Amino acid sequence: MQKYTLFLLFLLSVVACKDKPPIEEEIEEQPIEANYNPTSYDLSIPDLLPEMDIPADNELTVAGVQLGRHLFFDPILSLDSTISCASCHLPELGFSDPNTVSFGVNNATGTRNAMSLVNVGFFTKGLFWDGRSQTLEEQALLPVEDHLEMNEAWPNVIEKLRRHPDYPAMFREAFGVEFRDEIDRSLATKALAQFERTLISGNSKYDQATRNEIFLEDEEVNGQQLFFFELSQQQDHPGCSHCHGGPLLTDNRFVNNGLDSVANLNDFMDKGRGIVTGNFGDNGKFRVPSLRNIALTAPYMHDGRFETLEEVLDHYASGGHMAENLDANIRPFTLTERQKQELIAFLETFTDESFVNNPNFKSPFD
Ligand code: HEC
Ligand code: HEC
Structure with missing residues (x-):
């Protein structure tokens, strides 16, 4: 009887094994x-x-x-x-x-x-x-x-x-x-x-100029002066480097750069940083993005609302929309058509061809 049970068990286990996908x-x-x-x-x-x-x-x-x-x-x-x-x-x-x-x-x-x-x-x-x-x-x-x-x-x-x-x-x-x-x-x-x-x-025209390997064109140099803020300069100045400064072209803070008109801070369609911290005062704040390769990365802003760098500059020159937490460095400034082109020419020096064409960054399947 015992032998018979053992045999049955053995049979069962063979069957069980067969059920597994081999x-x-x-x-x-x-x-x-x-x-x-x-x-x-x-x-x-x-x-x-x-x-x-x-x-x-x-x-x-x-x-x-x-x-x-x-x-x-x-x-x-x-x-x-x-x-x-x-x-x-x-x-x-x-x-x-x-x-x-x-x-x-x-x-x-x-x-x-x-x-x-x-x-x-x-x-x-x-x-x-x-x-x-x-x-x-x-x-x-x-x-x-x-x-x-x-x-x-x-x-x-x-x-x-x-x-x-x-x-x-x-x-x-x-x-x-x-x-x-x-x-x-x-x-x-x-x-x-x-x-x-x-x-x-780290090898854009801007980097090469910073390392004194090349000189920027006059137009680009003028744009550079509009981009970088210096203490001696008066208020009426783009001063992009307040936020997009340093070697990474961002200070990595979360700020409201005045994109949206809201009655109060709860009205932002996308509350941005506020969703993460739960702080009312962080609603409508977004990370300051790096401007490296910016000429290649249109459209712009967290929701891609601007198609061109001209539109971006028009936004900043207007001083943006007022809100309680609008960053103090977002304020109206004047920019002639020529200065606008100079500033854009400078932004274009952030394009790094050696990065974009680096074969190691392309698909390995092509
Ligand atoms: C007070 C800080 C601040 C200042 C000053 C500032 N920016 Fe920004 N910038 C931001 C923030 C924050 C964003 C992202 C906002 C968003 O998408 O909601 C941004 C986004 C951008 C973008 C879009 C980047 C992308 O990847 O979509 C560009 C281009 C840009 N800024 C250029 C400039 C230029 C040019 C100036 C000077 C005229 C300037 N910024 C001044 C904070 C600032
Ligand atoms: C359908 C489009 C889509 C796909 C697919 C996608 N992403 Fe993204 N990625 C986005 C968007 C949109 C954001 C910004 C989202 C946000 O801020 O809420 C983002 C943001 C990021 C960021 C943050 C960058 C920064 O500076 O903070 C990283 C890193 C990233 N993605 C990596 C990846 C990786 C890795 C994959 C594949 C596993 C991937 N993404 C797939 C759309 C996509």
Whole structure:
């Protein structure tokens, strides 16, 4: 009798085993064939730019950056394989989007203009227009599951990556995982962050002039004087550098630059920083964006409301809309047509051709 039960159990277990999909078992159990031999990636930050804060548990490696670059350009991260990070962050446009608001899976539209990712590794006071994400690793989790963006679930993405013919080896080379089931979202977002930290721009005409390698044209020099504020200068001055100063061309604060006319601070359509802090006084404040490659990243502002730099200058010259928390440095100034062109000529010196044409920042699939 006992023998018979044992035999039955044995039979049952054979049947149970047969029920498991054998391919998956094979995939999960075989060690990944690839070598783990990490070489650190040399960021070579140009003089004048600050040091970059890199998390101790995500040092850059050549294989990590390569993996991140593949993930960044691969629509595999989206529900129907139509959208990659690069669909909204186009490398040839300084990793920004020419659409006013970006289109996600099924043409869903968001409410904000995609930000440029130029020098994004230096921004450690909060990412997004409202600063709601602290690190690039944390940020990279969000677009995948955002219904208006990639509209996919991380467990599905991870399943697709584990079964992929190439990614397991790349994960092994980057992070030393032995088995496919060690591939997870934390490693995927680490790789994306590594790639994003390499997106450094510091060789624009403006940088070259600052390093005394070239001279700016007279028109550009005049524009530079309109851009940079000096204490001796009178009030009637654009003074863009109050906020867009320093080597990164932003002071990374959250301010209201007067875009919207509101009866009170609760009336902002998009409350911006106020959504994150919950402080009434932060409603309508947005992060001061860097102006690097600004000539390439139209349309402008968090909602892409301005098509051209002329429109941006008209906004600032008007002094913006009054509000309790309007920044003190937003006030009307006069700008002749000629000065406007000079200021724009200076803004165009922020374009970094070597960044935009860097083959390492292009899709690895082309
Ligand atoms: C459907 C369009 C879309 C897709 C796809 C998309 N983004 Fe974005 N991205 C945006 C928009 C819009 C913002 C600004 C959103 C906001 O401020 O609320 C943004 C902001 C960011 C920022 C913040 C930059 C800064 O300076 O603060 C980073 C970093 C970023 N995206 C990386 C990624 C990565 C990595 C992926 C792929 C995993 C991705 N994005 C996919 C539209 C997109
Ligand atoms: C008081 C701080 C402040 C001053 C002064 C200032 N800006 Fe800005 N700037 C901002 C903020 C904040 C934003 C983002 C606002 C938003 O989208 O809601 C911005 C956005 C921009 C943008 C759009 C960037 C993008 O990626 O969409 C441009 C271009 C710009 N500013 C140029 C200038 C110029 C040129 C001047 C001088 C005439 C100037 N700014 C003066 C704070 C300032």
